[in-house]
Amino acid sequence: MTTDALKTATKHLVVILIGLAMTYPLAWMLVSAVRDEPDIFTTPGLWPVGDDLANFVEGWDSAGLPFSRYLVNSSLIALGAIVGNLVSCSMAAYAFARLRFRGRRVFFGIMLLTIMLPIHVVIVPQYVIFSQLGWVNTFWPLIVPKLLATDAFFVFLMVQFIRGIPRELDEAARIDGAGFFRIYAQILLPLMRPALVTTTIFTFIWTWNDFFTQLIYLTDPAMFSTSVALRSLVDSTSASSWGPLFAMSVVSLVPVFVVFLVGQKYIVQGIATTGGK
Amino acid sequence: MSALGELRTLRRQGAHKGSQALSEAARKEERAAYLFLVPWLAGLVLITAGPMVASLYVSLTDYNLLQPPEFLGLANYLQMLDDERLLNSLGVTFVYVFVSVPLQLAAALGIAVVLNRGMRGLAFYRSVYYLPSLLGGSVAVAVLWRRLFGADGLVNQGLALLGVHDAPAWVADPDTALGTLVVLNVWTFGAPMVIFLAGLRQVPVSLYEAAAVDGAGRWARFARITLPLITPIIFFNVVLQIIHAFQAFTQAFIVSGGTGGPSDSTMFFTLYLYQTGFGNFQMGYASAMAWVLLVIVAAFTAINFWASRFWVFYDD
Incomplete structure (x- = not known):
């Protein structure tokens, strides 16, 4: 590998890592929305645990009107x-x-x-x-x-x-x-x-x-x-x-x-x- | 050219040509122009200028929406000098503006410079970095922030994995709550970044080539070519982001549950204004606060314009 290619690869890696860090909170919110309640705050990872839509069903009607x-x-x-x-x-x-x-x-x-x-x-x-x-x-x-x-x-x-x-x-x-x-x-x-x-x-x-x-x-x-x-x-x-x-x-x-x-x-x-x- | 550039040009053009008698065609054109401007002129009078004048008057009164305004003179303005919550809210706002805006712009410029150098996948990266700017002002993201930086939020879970177990409860701790809002604003560096990227593309490649021939290193090229040539863009971003940051409201409101707490540590000036006007219905005092805000924003914009002559480089 030439140094130029290495440099480019490093740059991409850095840009990707920062991008991931920036979008992580959004991804976490998305995944948390489909998680079972107690798991939300014990798992910083992104794998859904509850993987059902119970939160959506419950949330849909909880502000008074649908x-x-x-x-x-x-x-x-x-x-x-x-x-x-x-x-x-x-x-x-x-x-x-x-x-x-x-x-x-x-x-x-x-x-x-x-x-x-x-x-x-x-x-x-x-x-x-x-x-x-x-x-x-x-x-x-x-x-x-x-x-x-x-x-x-x-x-x-x-x-x-x-x-x-x-x-x-x-x-x-x-x-x-x-x-x-x-x-x-x-x-x-x-x-x-x-x-x-x-x-x-x-x-x-x-x-x-x-x-x-x-x-x-x-x-x-x-x-x-x-x-x-x-x-x-x-x-x-x-x-x-x-x-x-x-x-x-x-x-x-x-x-x-x-x-x-x-x-x-x-x-x-x-x-x-x-x-x- | 940006709106600020336009204002500069208007100012520079200076004195007006004397008005001459108009030809028939010119009169027709003028009539058409004012017809096209009817909605805008109506908006200027009814929605902007009229209410501004009214709010200046209301700011000199005691007014609760129910009884007619009672004239007080400058009492509201004088009262502000003794209002410790108000002075505190000014301090909170200043810290927010003058910490978050430089950090946000530094991040925007840094990433823009990295992305600019003919990088593959630029459009994709740009979109990813821009996304937080688009969502950052929403109630939903403020809700997210409240959980991210809660006592048992994502941040503290991450810290726990790293072995830090005595981290503060960020949004519930008066020492750190404002910091979480600063982080939120820095996180939305995508919008100024896109503006920087557009500006960087205007820098002629030939300049870099010539400098490279002369043996200029990376840093020298950045400091001596890139930076001077994009000073107008930096200026534009500084002015705009400062104006925006002074008006920030949603994030503080949601993260603090509308209170500006804990201990008024996230009490932005705008939030205090909202509480005064629409919580306690002290419309006179709230109007006076609004005018103070306008004067502050205008003053910083004016200072920026004045200072720009020492560091902004225009080649026109």
């Missing part, structure tokens, strides 16, 4: 957020990237600044407004802000993307008599597909993982999202029955994991070009 209810709730919130972000952010991005108007630089600067704004600064008045509207324990407080393009990160991502599309396409369409809306809807939107897919994926994951705003707005168990339901499960779990809690934790991560597997390419491109979370 867990499927919370999965549906989270899915509805995510769906609303995705539609909102796709429509509102792409509209704003088109204006910022392609149209000339007075105040563009100022507004663009403000838009960039809002990416970094902590939500805490607006949460109290927002809560007051939404509770006046009778929207506490509905999904609207979680969806309406998305319809109004407040996830400025995605506006920026789409602006970046549109800038990469040749302007000649717009101009050719203009000469053919297309108005601004047609250029947006029929020329740019189809070409923006990768940016729209990235937006969809990140909106889904961030909405699914979100806890802070859902904790504030969803207090009625029937409206709980998966995150909030899981938290209520933590509170009601005694130290001895972690199996069902782990099982439901695993269930709550499955959608994110699937989206990750399917959308890896877009996720990596998305953060690489704009620097997401």
Whole structure:
């Protein structure tokens, strides 16, 4: 073996070992979820001992309502957020990237600044407004802000993307008599597909993982999202029955994991070009 | 170019061209632009700027949601100076930010450099390392952490196998609980790593070749070529991760069962803010805290921008 080959092999070995160490906790959670109760905390290894689904069956109904209810709730919130972000952010991005108007630089600067704004600064008045509207324990407080393009990160991502599309396409369409809306809807939107897919994926994951705003707005168990339901499960779990809690934790991560597997390419491109979370 | 780069450019472009009379076509374009911006402008006014102004006002009042706000002036802000739990929560947050972010970024850069050198299976490794970033903010992983670092958790079982039997109960011990949250944040180094990888790919290979011809060793090449050329990426990651870390909430909330315990050792500023506002309904005080948080985050971002001129290298 040459020293180069040895070096490469060592490097791979190190990278693999670190990778294993990093994913070990996740694997352990997965295996613990299918283990019999007393074994969870006596075996750091990864072989399942109970290998049945008792924890899932028990966990499914232990948060009050069937867990499927919370999965549906989270899915509805995510769906609303995705539609909102796709429509509102792409509209704003088109204006910022392609149209000339007075105040563009100022507004663009403000838009960039809002990416970094902590939500805490607006949460109290927002809560007051939404509770006046009778929207506490509905999904609207979680969806309406998305319809109004407040996830400025995605506006920026789409602006970046549109800038990469040749302007000649717009101009050719203009000469053919297309108005601004047609250029947006029929020329740019189809070409923006990768940016729209990235937006969809990140909106889904961030909405699914979100806890802070859902904790504030969803207090009625029937409206709980998966995150909030899981938290209520933590509170009601005694130290001895972690199996069902782990099982439901695993269930709550499955959608994110699937989206990750399917959308890896877009996720990596998305953060690489704009620097997401 | 990143959002931060854009802000730099906007600032540099400086003064505005004087506005001239608009042609018919330009007026039409402007009208179209504002139509496309209607949702965003509405969001800016109703969801962001309006509530910001309102929250500034609420921060000067005593307000419990039920009775109308009662004006207090700066009393909430002054009260903070004597609020020991609040001062403690600031300390906890600072420790969390300034310990976990450097460690996280060092890990991200280190692994990115190792992965960058034309390594086979890069895409696979990148995904594996990125996975914790994707899941790390979830309630489920925080639940997992609570068990990993419990008295009889996985970590202590592992230590027991190594013969260590007097390990602390990590999450239940005021001396170590915050440390477990730091570890959790470092564990999610995948996101900045992906950004580093993208930046490293921009470094021209010809520079390394030239340096190799001149006899530069591995370390010299890293220190003299790689590092200076990716300083803008490092800067970007530092700014972003600091902003994120100041706002961390979920992990502390779940790991401590919402209490910030044991002994307030995991009481992040955001968690105290939540308890104040949505536990005790002291909305005025919570709003004042939110503004303090904003000022702190803005101040550190500004310091970062100011300091960047001494170490960030832009070739444009």
